[in-house]
Amino acid sequence: MSEGILLAKVARGTLLPERDRLDRLRSALPQIEAALAGETDPVALQATLACLLWETLVQANWCGFYRRIDDEMLAVGPYQGGMGCLRIAFSRGVCGACARTGETQLVPDVQTFPGHIACDDATRSELVIPVRAGGRLRAVLDLDSPLTGGFSAGEARLLEGLVDRVFGRALDW
Ligand code: SME
Numbered sequence: 001m002s003e004g005i006l007l008a009k010v011a012r013g014t015l016l017p018e019r020d021r022l023d024r025l026r027s028a029l030p031q032i033e034a035a036l037a038g039e040t041d042p043v044a045l046q047a048t049l050a051c052l053l054w055e056t057l058v059q060a061n062w063c064g065f066y067r068r069i070d071d072e073m074l075a076v077g078p079y080q081g082g083m084g085c086l087r088i089a090f091s092r093g094v095c096g097a098c099a100r101t102g103e104t105q106l107v108p109d110v111q112t113f114p115g116h117i118a119c120d121d122a123t124r125s126e127l128v129i130p131v132r133a134g135g136r137l138r139a140v141l142d143l144d145s146p147l148t149g150g151f152s153a154g155e156a157r158l159l160e161g162l163v164d165r166v167f168g169r170a171l172d173w
Contacts, residue, residue: 004051005031010058015147021059022154028056029162036166042173045166046139047078053143053159054080059151061122062144066095068137074099077139084142085119093117098128098140104156108149120144127151129159133167 005028010016016024032052039045050064057063064079072090090100093116098105105128110116116126123144131139141163143151167173 004055005035007056012058013061013146015059015145015150018152018154021057021152022158025056025155025158028052029158032056032162033165040169042133042138042167043078049141049162049166050078050080053141057143057151057155059145059147060143061120061146062142064142065131065139066099066142067139068099072100074140079142081144082120085117088117094126094128095140095142098130099137102130102132102137104129104160106151106153106156108151120146122146124148125150127156127159129156129163131163131167133173138167138173 007024007028035052036045036048046065054060054063062081062084065077066074066088067077069075074088074095076084076086088095090096094105094107094113107113107126110123110126123146125145125148127143129141130137131141
C-alpha cells in the first residue's frame with residue numbers, strides 16, 4: 001500500500017518564496033523517483049507523476065500530461081485539477097509551443113503569451129516541459145497556476161531532469 005510522499009502540509013493556492021519551493025521540490029524528487037522505481041508503463045508513470053507533483057506543487061491548479069497522438073496533435077492524459085481541454089494542436093497555446101519546439105515553455109504571465117488557451121480563466125502562469133522517450137517527443141507535462149509567476153526557471157530545470165530520468169526508460173510508447 002503506497003502512502004504517497006512526506007511533505008509539509010501547505011494550503012493549495014499558496015505561492016511559497018522560490019527558495020522554499022525549490023527546497024520542497026528537492027525533498028520530493030527522491031521520494032517520487034522511489035515511488036516510480038522499476039515502473040516502465042507510460043500511463044502508470046504519467047498518472048503517478050501527476051498525483052505526486054500535484055502534492056508537491058501547491059501553487060498549481062492543474063498538473064498533468066498532454067500526449068502526442070498524431071504528428072501535430074496532443075490529447076489530454078492523466079492529470080489533477082479542473083477539467084482540461086481534450087485536444088490541443090501543435091499550432092496552439094503554450095502546450096502546442098512546447099510540443100512544436102521541443103523546448104520548455106516558462107510563462108510567468110499567460111496574458112503576454114499570444115494564443116494561450118484559457119481552459120481555466122483563473123490560470124495566470126504556466127510551465128510546460130517536453131517529455132521524450134526513445135528519442136521522440138511523446139507528451140508534454142503541463143503545470144498551470146492561478147498565481148502570476150507561479151513557476152521559476154529553477155523549478156523548470158529540476159522538473160526537466162525528473163522527466164528525462166523517469167520517461168527515458170518508458171517502454172511501449
Ligand atoms: N493553457 C494551456 C492549455 C492546457 S490547459 O490549461 C489544462 C495552453 O495554452 O497550452
